[in-house]
Amino acid sequence: MKIEDVKKIVVVGAGNMGHQISLQCAIFGFKVVCTDVKEEVLKKAEAFVDKYLPGRVEKGKMTADQAKQIRANISFSSNLQEACKDADYVIEAILEILDLKRKVFADLDKWCPPHTILATNSSFIVSSRIADATKRPGKVCNLHFFNPALVMKLVEVVQGPHTSDETIQISMDLCKKIEKVPVHLKKEVDGFLLNRIFRAIAREAQWILEMGVASVEDIDKACVYGAGHPMGPFRLNDLTGIDLSYIMGMEAFRATGDRSQLPTPSLVEKYVKGEYGEKTGKGWYDYTKKK
Ligand SMILES: NC(=O)c1ccc[n+]([C@@H]2O[C@H](COP(=O)([O-])OP(=O)(O)OC[C@H]3O[C@@H](n4cnc5c(N)ncnc54)[C@H](O)[C@@H]3O)[C@@H](O)[C@H]2O)c1
Structure with a gap:
């Protein structure tokens, strides 16, 4: 198979990442079905596109003609099985829970044609933990977009020991076609490439807060005005989701046994309170007063 054979893309999960990945693919001419189990999430995703x-x-x-064509390229559905029938490439962007992803991949394997590549947008879970839920491990890889997916150029294409070179080539070509900048990770590693670097910064920022050295605002200011980061680690965490950080920290601890990977007490408190960041109106910052 070659990139020219990829006509239809199915995205599983229309949340934070899924709806923007879907739109990005539709903008560059692919037929896209954006799917989710929740009707209200699909409605929100569709409303986003229409705005x-x-x-x-x-x-x-x-x-206006281009916009009309792009709109015609994308549809929204809660019927994943139907959407998969003639899919060439699937990008999974559901919750960061291994068992859930394995179940979805087993279904995708049953419902998609044999040639279909199955990629996961997981932030943390390497595809070798999922590939054996399918009968096509050579066609399974990580395709890791960054948030917001319409804006951020980088995509990490991660090759597991099971992933074929052809799958990687098509995935790299797909990213280029949708005007992203793919990087090829030749091996699986916890946290992939950029998040390993970011995680070290975020963990240090959270311990500085925990030790009472500086406030959330001042730690963010230091990173923005001293290191030239576009936003500080706490503001970024509110954007990407405190729930995701909690799950990633717990997963990293489970995978490595390293206690320093565990979420800090303040982060656990936010998680337990359901203060996940911008999406819930409150996280490290309060967004309820912002329009
Ligand atoms: N948020 C980020 O900054 C970010 C960045 C890169 C990668 N990721 C990864 O992308 C994935 C999605 O993250 P998100 O932030 O978009 O999550 P989200 O919670 O915003 O969206 C997940 C969506 O998946 C849906 N879903 C759950 N089970 C499903 C199923 N069986 N079939 C179809 N849909 C289902 C949910 O209804 C929800 O709408 C995760 O694996 C995450 O690690 C997230």
């Missing part, structure tokens, strides 16, 4: 495209036309970034 985003006219906004781009208004800003002169695309013509």
Whole structure:
């Protein structure tokens, strides 16, 4: 198979990441079905697209005809089985829970044609922990987009010991076609490439807070004004989701036994309170007063 054979992409999960990955693929000419188990999430994703495209036309970034074509490229569905029937490439972006992902991949394997590549957008779970839930491990890999997926250029394409070179080649080509910048990770490693670096920064920031050395605001300021980061680690954490950080920290601890990977007490408190960041209106910062 070659990238030219990839016409239809199915995205599983229309949350934070899934709806934007879907739109990015539709913008560059792929037929996309964006799926989710929750109707309200699908409605929100569709409303986002219906607001985003006219906004781009208004800003002169695309013509009305182009927007119309892109809109026609993308549909929304809660029927994953139906969507998979003629899929060439599937990108899974559901919750970061291994058992859930394994179940979805087993279903995808049953429902997709034999040629279909199955990629996971997981932030943390390497595809070798999922591939054996399918009968096509050579066609399973990690395709790791960054948040917000419409904006961030980087995609990490991670090759597990089971992943074929062809799958990696098509995945790299797919990223280029949707104007992303893919990097090829030749081996699986916990946290992949950039998140390993970010995680070290975030962990240190959280311990500085825990030790009472500085406030959330000042730690963020230090990273923005001293290191030139576009946003501080706490603001970034509110954007990517405190729930995800909690799950990733717990997973990292389970995988390595290293206690320093455990979420800090303040992060656990936020998680338990359901203060996940921007999506819940409150995280390290309060968004309820912001319009
Ligand atoms: N949030 C980020 O910054 C970020 C960045 C890169 C990668 N990721 C990864 O992307 C994935 C999704 O993260 P997110 O932040 O978009 O999560 P999210 O909670 O915003 O969205 C997940 C969606 O998956 C849906 N879902 C759950 N089970 C499903 C199923 N069986 N079939 C179809 N849909 C199902 C949920 O209804 C939900 O809408 C995770 O693996 C995460 O690690 C997240």
